[in-house]
Amino acid sequence: MEKNPDWWRGAVIYQIYPRSFQDSNGDGIGDLPGIAARLDHVARLGADAIWISPFFTSPMKDFGYDVSDYRDVDPMFGTLADFDALVARAHDLGIRVMIDLVLSHSSDRHPWFRESRASRDNPRADWYVWADPRPDGTPPTNWLSIFGGSAWAWDARREQYYLHNFLASQPDLNFHNPEVQAALLEATRFWLERGVDGFRLDTINFYFHDKNLRDNPPLPPEERNDRTAPKVNPYNHQMHLFDKSRPENLEFLRKFRSVLAPYGAAAVGEVGDAERGLQIMAEYTSGGDKVQMCYPFELLQPARVSAEALGRTFAQLAAEAPDAWPCWSLSNHDVVRHVTRWNLGPAAVRGWLVLLLSLRGSVCLYQGEELGLPEADVAFEDLQDPYGIEFWPEFKGRDGCRTPMAWRRDDEQAGFTTAARAWLPVAPAHLPLSVAAQEGEAGSLLEFYRAALAWRRAHPILSQGGMGAPTVSGDTFAFTREGPGGSCLFCIFNLGDDPAPLDSPAGSWRDIAGDLGGVAPGTRTLPGWGFAIWAGA
Missing domain, CATH: 2.60.40.1180 (Golgi alpha-mannosidase II)
Structure with missing residues (x-):
């Protein structure tokens, strides 16, 4: 494809959750060949790029966001050759490819962690965040995991705690160690050499922790919200000053940008911070020497966004970083689909899309959004997401937005798989909204999305x-x-x-x-x- 270092500016990026896009081998799980076979749909929609959620080798405790090999494809999804074929097909269709890099933590089955936990004096002993207990044996800080409980897990081999901001099986890498940074940057180059055009950076503000291991202060009850974690999660009770969003991250992001530059590649970072999200986005995208884009949570929050709240968001952006570049999204793989979350009717869905495409910034669309898929109701016995299992029933987790893509209406599995059952059940309510049901139908939401994306492309002022x-x-x-x-x-x-x-x-x-x-x-x-x-x- 044409080398254009500014291709990301104003781009429409289509997010693909690989487990649920298309199964090509009948095992009930989506895969890379399945994605390649369905890229015509993305091209017809008019997206400029795809973002593929993790497909790396993983024990799948958090469905690929726990990486055990940064340089290979999990056999569940295919092979490196399948990935190369996918990239080639996307580029033939004029679609750029972004992949999800999970740098803040790895799986506990990664060889790095296995070596690190073996002793306190091995070559990778300091590659993860280890700390001695307090005198009474309790964890070294009051930091909490987003998935519930303490962010520290005890390891009997070293008789120390290790930090995990998510599952205990997702230990945090120690970014204060230059060797860790170098290894992760080399993994980044590996994928750039394979032709990827950019990255979505998972939990970009979680890379560094406070070296002095200071406790987080409490957050006053009146300032708590549920924009980073569900309301029932005590994670919302702290002001997260020391476990994430540390100033040292800026220099690492400069190093990361320097790796991208020779390839004309771009990155969009996920900023998970309910108190300072816009400020952090401004810090990470301003100056032209860090990441190009970040997406904040302002349009991903549970409550429908009012005109007044949207006005406050843009006023804050203008005040803190007028040159920052946001990447706006209404839905993704971590939140309830916006049709359900905000209880939107047909006119509201269309209005929000046109608004999204009219704002300054880039845009992320989530698979199935173009069909108007509502959140699926997944029974407890069918849940896969550890987050939902932990906080059920007050919070049902993320499976409801991750169910298989609806391609056909005349098949119980929606054309997603030939297996008798998919990894998550297909929602019966999705079948009449399938691609086949809406294809070529005047007035359908799918055709509206196609028309709206073509309209944005026809008016460069909207993207540039x-x-x-x-x-x-x-x-x-x-x-x-x-x-x-x-x-x-x-x-x-x-x-x-x-x-x-x-x-x-x-x-x-x-x-x-x-x-x-x-x-x-x-x-x-x-x-x-x-x-x-x-x-x-």
Whole structure:
């Protein structure tokens, strides 16, 4: 593909959860050949790139986010040759390939950890975060795991605790050790040499911990929220000052960017921080020497985002880092699908998509989002996710957004697998929303997504232009997009169910979104979830 170091700027990235996209060998689990066979769908949708969640060798305690070999494909998903074929097919279709790098922690079955835990004086003894207990035998700090309980696990071999911000089987690597950084950067080069165009960096702000092992202070009850962890998780009770988001991370990200540069590759980081997410995104993407993009959790939170809240988000962005580059998303593999999470009707789903495509930044779409798939209701006995099993029933985990992709409506397995049963059950409610059911159907959500992505591509100002300060009035959210030569778009969205007044800006305008349902210049009222996007005439 064409070498363009700025390909990521304004790109639409389609996230693929490999276990659930397409099974090619009848074992009930999606795989790399299955992804390659379905890339025509992504190309027809109009996405610029795919992001593939982890497919590395793994014991699958956290479904690939526990890596035991950074340089190989788990046999469940195929082989390195299958990955190479996938990259070649994607590039033939004009689609760039991003893969998920999980650098903050590995599996406890990784050879590095097996060696590290063997003794206190082996060559990799300091590759993970080890600490002695307090005098009373308790963990060295009060840090908590996102998956519940203490973030420290006792190891009898070393008679020390090791840090795990997630499962106990996911020990944290010690980024204060230069050898660890060098090994991870070499793993990054391995995939760049195989032709990948970029990376999604899992838990990018978890790389470093406080070397002095200071306790986190409590977070006042009135400041707690559930944007990083479920409400029932005590993780929300702390101000996470010392277990993550440490300043040393900036220098590592500069090193990481220098590895990407010769390949024209890009990275988008996941910022998991409920208190300082936008500030961290600003730090990590500003200056042109760290990662190109981060995605914050502002549009992934449980409560539907109001126009007022969206206005506050952009005001904070403008104040803290006007040159930061966000990557916006409404759904992913870790949150309840937004159709269900926000209880959105058809008009609201369409309105949110057009808004997402109109904001300054890049965009991530999650597989099945283009079909309007609701969250699947997975019975407890069918759960796979350890997070949901731990906090059931108040929090049902992430399986409901990870069920198999719906390709066909005339098959109980939705065309995903020839097996009698998929790794997670196919939701019966997804069958009438399948690709086959919506393909070529005027008015279907799939065709709307295709039209909306083509519309964004036809107006480069949406992906490349600047953005004026938004204004909020009741449920309406309005802003301008600004391009070269004084070109300008006026964008206004009604984020409520009831009609809202549309105060037209001065000047002469022409409608550019009428084919998507946008209202024309001169209109005085926006319907519920309506929008207008006008170009200066």
